[in-house]
Amino acid sequence: MKIVLNKICKSFAGKSVLKNVCYEDDFKALAIIGPSGAGKSTLLRIIGGLLPPTSGELYLDGVKINFTEKELLSYRRTIGFVFQTKGLFEHLTALENVMLPLIHSLQLEKTEAEERAKQLFARFGLEREGYKYPHQLSGGQQQRIQIARAVAMKPKLLLLDEPTSALDPELTAEVLDMLGELQAEGLKTIIVTHEMGFAKRACEKVIFVAGGTIVESGDSAQIFTAPQTKALQAFLNKVLEWRP
Amino acid sequence: MKKYTTCLKQIISVVLVVIILVGFVWISLLRINHRLDFTTLWGYRYRLWQGFKMTLIMAFASLFVSLFIGSVAAVAQKAKFLTVSYLAKFYVQVIRGTPLLVQIFFFFYIIGTAWGVDNRYVAGVLILSLFEGAYIAEIIRGGLESIDRQQFELAKAVGLTPAKTFRLVTFPLLMARILPALTGQFASIIKDSSLLSVIAIPELTQITQEISADNYRLFENYFFLGLLYFVMTFTVSLITRRLERKYKHENSSE
Known part of the structure; x- marks a missing residue:
């Protein structure tokens, strides 16, 4: 998938979070890494159409995204978004969470939506969780159901905002396995992550964001083995310091 | 054992x-x-029944109107247009900060007379609703504030329209949070409706006053009046408890 970010800026109440973000590449799986508070999540929200940029342009596969509410509504239906935590509707069961957008955003029949949801639950070993409410599910299950909900809508692009940062290592593996499987099937993804192992092995492209701008980007093989900038070198040294 | x-x-x-x-x-x-001698009350059973019904009618009518007023006031407090927001906040503060009795006199004799609201039943429902609406506005505002903002972002992300977000997300989440408090407020409406007797609406309290002027059995009459109100509010409180249990069932984090 081709993505172009042209001079994207975002500020909240006069405070600048993203400054002149420019990027252009063709990717299957893209990882966004960087220190906390660098603007990674904000950038992902702009790409997902959840947040309009203060200025700048976004193109996906050559199509310009217009940030008007009306056009965003249909744009969001083509993009999957997975939140860091609490990404399920808390008053709905797991199955209902997956069915709701199928019925009300994609206008599917209820029986069709239920069938599609159940197939996904069966495939990812979530059958027993279907009738549970979010508060009855583990963090890993919640994240996998969020991914299932996004995938059920057959998006052209799946965005994930630190989907494993609130999970312990075992649950993290369970979520990343599911994700790896979907990527292998050709699902295009952009993931904001602190899991350097995943960024390195499962994503072929990496963006390093620091201080509200893209400091370095490129193939993940090169980014992790031969970082060019001092900032990225320092960041990688720090996060990989305690690696086993 | x-x-x-x-x-x-x-x-x-x-x-x-x-x-x-x-x-x-x-x-x-x-x-x-x-x-105590309650036997004289038997002769007034028909009038008491009429008053009982009138109290229920006033309370139910006020419940619906006050829900409407409360919802509008809760949303208006958040309005970007400052005049609207201040007006709503002022309404809630003043109504909650003054006695219902004062409001009844003020609205019925001054505002009601000035604007030609002659029907005392309509006036009674409106005044009571205006009073309870301020409390309901606070219940709704609190409920809205307790909803995690991310639930709305979620609705956006899965492509729901604003109208569907309200119907499928905001409304059910809000109801789960405020239903117990709303039913509790309904018990207050029932009790507060007794003050409508001062504008001569023939509800339970007014009827009891009239009976007292007739049989001079003040203690017995008011004793029985209290019992009737208790029957109504206790019923509401039983319903509240059931709703609370249901609410807990779906939201306990165990």
Whole structure:
């Protein structure tokens, strides 16, 4: 998938979070890494159409995204978004969470939506969780159901905002396995992550964001083995310091 | 066996509480040399029934109108247009900060007369609704604020329209949070409606006053009046408890 970010800026109440973000590449799986508070999540929200940029342009596969509410509504239906935590509707069961957008955003029949949801639950070993409410599910299950909900809508692009940062290592593996499987099937993804192992092995492209701008980007093989900038070198040294 | 003894303990406790309370009232009555005689009330049963119905009608009508007023005031407090927001906040503060009795006189004799609201039933419902609406506005505002903002972002992300977000997300989340408080407020409406007697609406309290002027059995009449209100509010409180249990069931984090 081709993505172009042209001079994207975002500020909240006069405070600048993203400054002149420019990027252009063709990717299957893209990882966004960087220190906390660098603007990674904000950038992902702009790409997902959840947040309009203060200025700048976004193109996906050559199509310009217009940030008007009306056009965003249909744009969001083509993009999957997975939140860091609490990404399920808390008053709905797991199955209902997956069915709701199928019925009300994609206008599917209820029986069709239920069938599609159940197939996904069966495939990812979530059958027993279907009738549970979010508060009855583990963090890993919640994240996998969020991914299932996004995938059920057959998006052209799946965005994930630190989907494993609130999970312990075992649950993290369970979520990343599911994700790896979907990527292998050709699902295009952009993931904001602190899991350097995943960024390195499962994503072929990496963006390093620091201080509200893209400091370095490129193939993940090169980014992790031969970082060019001092900032990225320092960041990688720090996060990989305690690696086993 | 253990279950049996706790059940027995509960029954004994209830009996004890009743004996203590009834005994206290009994002794109090003996001290002032008064013998209760409820028999005269039987003759007024038809009028009491009419008053009972009128109280329920006023309370139900006010419940619906105050829900509407409360919702509008809750949303208006958040309005970007400052005049609207201040007006809503001012309304809530003033109504909650002044006695209902004062409001009834003010709205009925000044505002009502000035704007030609002649029907005292309509006026009664409106005044009571205006009063309860301020409390309901606060309940709704609190409920809205307790919803995690991310639930709305989520609705956006899965492509729901604003109208569907309200119907499928905001409304059910809000209801789960405020239903117990709303039913509790309904019990207040029932009790507060007694003050409508000052504008001569023939509800329970007004009827009781009229009966008292007739049979001079003030103690018995008001005793019975209290009992009737209690029957109504206790019913509401039973419903509240059931709703609360349901609410807990779906939201406990265990």
